[in-house]
Amino acid sequence: MxxxxxxxxxxxxxxxxxxxxxxxxxxxxxxxxxxxxxxxVLAISFASRGTYGGIVWEFTWANYLDLLHPLYGKILAQSLWYATLTTAICFLLGFPLAYVIARSPARWQPVLLLLVMLPFWTNFLVRTYAWMILLRHDGLVNHLLLALGLITKPLELLYTPTAVVIGLAYGYLPFMVLPLYVAVERLDPVLVEAAWDLYASRWAVLTRVVVPLTMPGIVGGCILVFIPSIGSFITPDLLGGARSMMIGNLIQHEYLVVRDWPLGSAVSFVLMGIVMAAVVLYYRQASPGDGPLEGR
Amino acid sequence: MKPRSVGLHAVSLLAMLFLYGPIIVLVLYSFNAAHLSMTWRGATLKWYAALWHDEALLAATANSLFIALVSTIGATGLGGLLALGMEQMPHRRQQVLEGSLVLPLVIPEVMMGVALMLLFVTVHVPLGLTTVILGHIVFNIPLVTIMIRTRLRKLDPMLREAAADLGADSWQVFRYVTLPLLRPAIWGAVLVAFTVSLDDFLVTFFTAGPGATTLPLKVYSMIKSGVTPEINALSALLLVVSMMGVAAALSLQRREV
Known part of the structure; x- marks a missing residue:
């Protein structure tokens, strides 16, 4: 040292x-x-709620048991579902992008990576708001679709689960691209060449050579997208409706609206548990140094 | 090139369009003379001018800048010292600390906001500018420490050894060798911390009291009360400011030693 x-x-x-x-x-x-x-927060999650919203320091499991109620279960399940869909979309868009960047001329690579990261560093609230303009009833997306003749009347896009997933994918795509870029960059092009020379089909080259050899990057990128997606608040708050609530919104709701702090704390720790499981998985699977911080 | 190339490039282009399309549309429409419609009615600066006359907005801007300034100074000081102190610790302890410092960056921000709010309420500290600043320092310390540590590890140990061999004491080694070499990383960390603080919504949302409305809080309440062209103009300004801050920070980070 x-x-x-x-x-x-x-x-x-x-x-x-x-x-x-x-x-x-x-x-x-x-x-x-x-x-x-x-x-x-952990301590409060085991306390009970007083009559007027305060905290009564009596140990209880009740808050965690309350979470088994179908209403909360539904929010938990749909959060997991939105985060999974987001991860899949980011992968489908991010993999080709990372591949193209990693195989572009060396002097262009830092510039392209910077272009990918730059939106991430801008105001998240504002970027989410941009999608409100695009997805509104008389927004640009509906205008375009109408002009192209693909639809005859405007679609209801804003305040739907679709809008939430689009917003999440938009917000966290950069997290997918960075680790994938590192993985593709390490993949020796000779191996891909060899597969082509041996008359492998496109599909075989992809599934037997490229994907297995970039697996650490794929797993890393997916976890890095999943973590912020599952814990998001702004995106479902602005783009989602009352029925597309996610865990983050439930926490805010319990704390600031219902003022049931013990229950809100229990929800927080369930969320934290999911996130920590993903973090542990990340450190097990991906090599250190592929994290988003390296690009910061 | 291989046949797959065309498809790959098409999807990449689509991904880039996905990343930049909304931002470009937002900025373009902030100049649209039409009040709320998506049809283009000519370019105007009137929405920007309207911002300038909004007293509440100017007050929020002042709050944001003050919070960003104080929390950046605090986080850079504490985080920088933390990075320097960690450097001397046994390797194993460094690893443990480094792992723990990632925690504030990965746990959901909503949880961090809620936890801080609970702390302040429990110890009866009234929510206001001070509590927001305390909170911003919390999420900025790990960023600063990690950025400065990255540079510290890249420094050639020979430089410091040479200074020591020439009779410099440990303070002089730090003052005349380490610190100048760290300068780009420190400025980079300052810019990042400032930008992140300026942009933060969630921690601020939970820790701000009356009179501590920041720019993002103001934008949020404006969005919630209905889409207006003024928000477009304000959003465009915020986008440009944070992009410039980050571009400057990254160019400092990448500068060779």
């Missing part, structure tokens, strides 16, 4: 962990304002 070498050559810095203390204020901040609040 480089820093140890420095420490050895400088007598004053013999005590090599002297500067470890530099980490303390930042760590303390994260413990106070990240870890403690999460533990508080």
């Amino acid at each position: 480089p820093s140890d070498d420095v420490a050895h050559t400088i007598p004053a810095a013999q005590d090599s962990c002297r500067s470890c203390w530099l980490a303390a204020p930042g760590l303390l901040w994260m413990i106070l304002f990240f870890l403690v609040p999460l533990l508080l």
